[in-house]
Amino acid sequence: MPLRTKTPKLLDNPRIPVQAKLAAAWTSFMFLVIYIDYFHLYQPGEIDVIRGGEIFVFDITGTLVSIFFVIIAIPSLMVLLSMALPARANRATNLAVALLFIPLSIFNAAGATWDWAFYYGLTIGVELLILAFILRSAWTWPRTAPSATMPTSPDREAVRAQQRA
Numbered sequence: 078m079p080l081r082t083k084t085p086k087l088l089d090n091p092r093i094p095v096q097a098k099l100a101a102a103w104t105s106f107m108f109l110v111i112y113i114d115y116f117h118l119y120q121p122g123e124i125d126v127i128r129g130g131e132i133f134v135f136d137i138t139g140t141l142v143s144i145f146f147v148i149i150a151i152p153s154l155m156v157l158l159s160m161a162l163p164a165r166a167n168r169a170t171n172l173a174v175a176l177l178f179i180p181l182s183i184f185n186a187a188g189a190t191w192d193w194a195f196y197y198g199l200t201i202g203v204e205l206l207i208l209a210f211i212l213r214s215a216w217t218w219p220r221t222a223p224s225a226t227m228p229t230s231p232d233r234e235a236v237r238a239q240q241r242a
Contacts, residue, residue, distance in 0.1 A: 098214050099159035099171055103152050106178075106207045110149065113185070113200045120193065133188050148181065164218065171215035175208045182208065 118124055130137050155174055162170060182204040186197045 095214055095218050096160050096167060099167070099211060100156050102207050102211045102214070103155040103159055106204065106211075107149075107152050107156070109200065109204055109207070110152070113204075116196075152178065168215045168218045171211055175211040175215070179205065179208055 118127075126132075127137070132141065135141050151174060155171070158170055159167060182201050185201055189197045
């Protein structure tokens with residue numbers, strides 16, 4: 078019986094830039110918003126209410142649809158801005174927009190019936206988790222980048238200790 082003498086190679090786990098994490102989080106957030114709104118249409122009678130000219134308690138008007146567009150355009154633009162803005166502006170923008178979207182996400186439960194409480198609790202909960210990730214990532218943005226000449230090795234703790242020093 079042959080003996081295994083080779084150890085499996087460790088997978089490389091490079092650091093992901095904060096900007097990429099934020100852009101990915103905003104992308105995930107947007108996918109959720111789109112699908113949550115789409116699945117909302119599956120509720121019995123919802124399409125009939127929309128055809129009747131109302132959304133929640135609001136009459137469907139050009140102004141209302143424009144407001145909805147702005148609400149959706151902001152996180153869509155955050156995908157781009159998270160990659161394009163300089164660090165200081167990026168951090169501040171992500172903190173401000175994520176804080177703004179917390180009450181907007183919670184507002185989605187307004188008018189929900191108890192039959193749909195699990196759905197709204199689940200969807201809003203996942204949105205809030207993503208927003209919390211965005212807030213944490215922006216808040217803990219590293220103050221200095223490691224030197225380009227700093228050696229890298231599988232021993233990441235040694236590299237991190239050198240960065241702290």
